[in-house]
Amino acid sequence: MQRENVTINVTVNGKCFERSVEPRRLLSDFLRQDIFQTGTHVGCEHGICGSCSVLVDGKSTRSCLMFAVMADACEIETIEGLGDAANMHPLQEGFWQKHGLQCGFCTSGVLMVALELLRENPSPTRAEIREALTGNLCRCTGYQTIVDSIERAAEIMREGAAQ
Amino acid sequence: MKPAPFRYIRVGSVDDAMSALQAEEDAKILAGGQSLIAMMNLRVVSPECVIDINRIAELDYIEEREDEVSIGALSRLNSVKASAIVGKYCPLLKEALELVANKTVRNRGTIGGNICHADPASEMPAVLIASGASMVIRGAAGERTVEADDFFLGMYETAVEEKELLIEVRVPRVKKTTGSAIMEISSRKGDFGIAVVAAIVQIEDGICKHVRLVCTGVGAKAERILAAEEILAGQKIDVDAISKAERIAYEAVDPQSDFHGDAIYRRELTEILTGRVLRLAAARAAGEV
Numbered sequence: 001m002q003r004e005n006v007t008i009n010v011t012v013n014g015k016c017f018e019r020s021v022e023p024r025r026l027l028s029d030f031l032r033q034d035i036f037q038t039g040t041h042v043g044c045e046h047g048i049c050g051s052c053s054v055l056v057d058g059k060s061t062r063s064c065l066m067f068a069v070m071a072d073a074c075e076i077e078t079i080e081g082l083g084d085a086a087n088m089h090p091l092q093e094g095f096w097q098k099h100g101l102q103c104g105f106c107t108s109g110v111l112m113v114a115l116e117l118l119r120e121n122p123s124p125t126r127a128e129i130r131e132a133l134t135g136n137l138c139r140c141t142g143y144q145t146i147v148d149s150i151e152r153a154a155e156i157m158r159e160g161a162a163q
Numbered sequence: 164m165k166p167a168p169f170r171y172i173r174v175g176s177v178d179d180a181m182s183a184l185q186a187e188e189d190a191k192i193l194a195g196g197q198s199l200i201a202m203m204n205l206r207v208v209s210p211e212c213v214i215d216i217n218r219i220a221e222l223d224y225i226e227e228r229e230d231e232v233s234i235g236a237l238s239r240l241n242s243v244k245a246s247a248i249v250g251k252y253c254p255l256l257k258e259a260l261e262l263v264a265n266k267t268v269r270n271r272g273t274i275g276g277n278i279c280h281a282d283p284a285s286e287m288p289a290v291l292i293a294s295g296a297s298m299v300i301r302g303a304a305g306e307r308t309v310e311a312d313d314f315f316l317g318m319y320e321t322a323v324e325e326k327e328l329l330i331e332v333r334v335p336r337v338k339k340t341t342g343s344a345i346m347e348i349s350s351r352k353g354d355f356g357i358a359v360v361a362a363i364v365q366i367e368d369g370i371c372k373h374v375r376l377v378c379t380g381v382g383a384k385a386e387r388i389l390a391a392e393e394i395l396a397g398q399k400i401d402v403d404a405i406s407k408a409e410r411i412a413y414e415a416v417d418p419q420s421d422f423h424g425d426a427i428y429r430r431e432l433t434e435i436l437t438g439r440v441l442r443l444a445a446a447r448a449a450g451e452v
Contacts, residue, residue: 003168003169003170004170006171022168023168023169023170023171023213024165024166024167024168024169024203026165026166026200026204029165045164045204046201046204046205047197047200047201047268050265050267053267059270059271060266060267060270061267061270061271062197062267062268062271064200064204065196065197065200065201065268065271066196066200066271067171067193067196067200067213067215069171069173069215070193070196070215070217113266113267116266131266131352132266134265134266134351134352134353135264135265135266135267135268135353
């Protein structure tokens with residue numbers, strides 16, 4: 001039987017990509033292997049760990065639980081869109097200041113989920129931050145410094161907005 | 164792991180989905196994909212063909228009707244959770260969605276996909292059975308409506324046939340004298356429950372006029388605890404009645420032991436949660452909380 005490739009157009013961090021993909025190509029693998037955006041990490045590959053979280057049309061999504069063909073005509077935001085060492089996003093700044101990561105494997109997923117949280121709720125309580133993190137596993141930090149970091153990021157963003 | 168190869172069909176309408184379903188030999192309906200894609204990644208399922216219904220806009224709605232709330236099968240779990248209509252008329256459904264997975268999964272997961280997957284520990288079947296909901300299923304011959312009591316047949320098994328599509332969930336609107344509650348014990352918030360109990364009670368002049376008590380996570384599927392419902396119906400829901408219902412719940416369930424909890428522990432949780440949800444539902448019916 002025929003299992004033809006499908007041509008998709010996806011916007012990733014504001015840049016358009018047209019690619020021909022196998023229907024079974026996961027969005028996570030599309031990002032990493034087809035357009036070489038390797039900041040999105042693949043942990044469990046069945047929707048448990050949250051490491052591969054990205055934003056699809058502004059909503060956090062596990063990129064291992066979405067086929068790339070389903071993202072046709074969608075806008076994707078990944079960790080590469082946040083900032084770089086010279087020009088850090090407040091979330092990255094917060095994680096740097098408060099030591100929000102150790103090995104860093106889960107971090108890109110955590111940051112994307114935190115980005116969705118802070119866009120919707122610029123002043124989350126610690127309980128709300130914890131609630132937002134329920135789908136992201138971290139085996140290093142014990143989560144305390146992740147919560148500290150997101151709290152700090154929210155502060156930086158509010159200071160930025162006030163200026 | 165990676166999924167096995169498959170053919171991909173994207174449909175934009177229910178009619179197109181029906182045609183594709185009739186034409187294909189071994190097809191799976193892909194809604195939010197939060198269970199199906201995980202199972203495909205693990206190669207628990209490897210369909211020849213996947214029919215993607217995510218862009219069927221006509222299946223994404225939440226509408227207030229005379230006696231019920233109609234929810235399109237493709238409504239995302241977060242849309243249902245955030246809906247003012249659901250909050251007002253189906254508080255048990257809203258409360259249950261607080262327990263379902265996490266925000267990221269609920270962003271994509273759909274109510275139709277959740278119940279068609281029929282995980283034995285899923286909260287939704289228990290809530291829909293407790294609420295007396297019904298499901299509208301479209302097949303080649305037209306539509307049929309199935310009560311929640313008859314919809315969930317077993318572990319991962321529902322009344323939706325291979326060539327059929329679930330299109331709508333109808334949840335009766337609660338009455339002023341109704342109270343409901345759902346509680347679960349799970350390893351972490353958002354995980355499937357080791358034991359889950361949901362109750363809905365209608366109390367008039369201190370007497371229980373209507374009751375449904377449903378447990379899940381302690382067997383192959385969500386089950387009503389009919390003997391406990393019989394004890395409570397037509398009675399005052401007092402300490403005596405509740406402790407009888409707790410005892411019955413303990414005896415009624417037949418859970419398996421697994422690494423989440425052994426059978427006796429699950430029985431005890433069911434017993435305790437039965438008391439807790441009945442007390443809370445009754446207090447809510449009386450307007451005390």
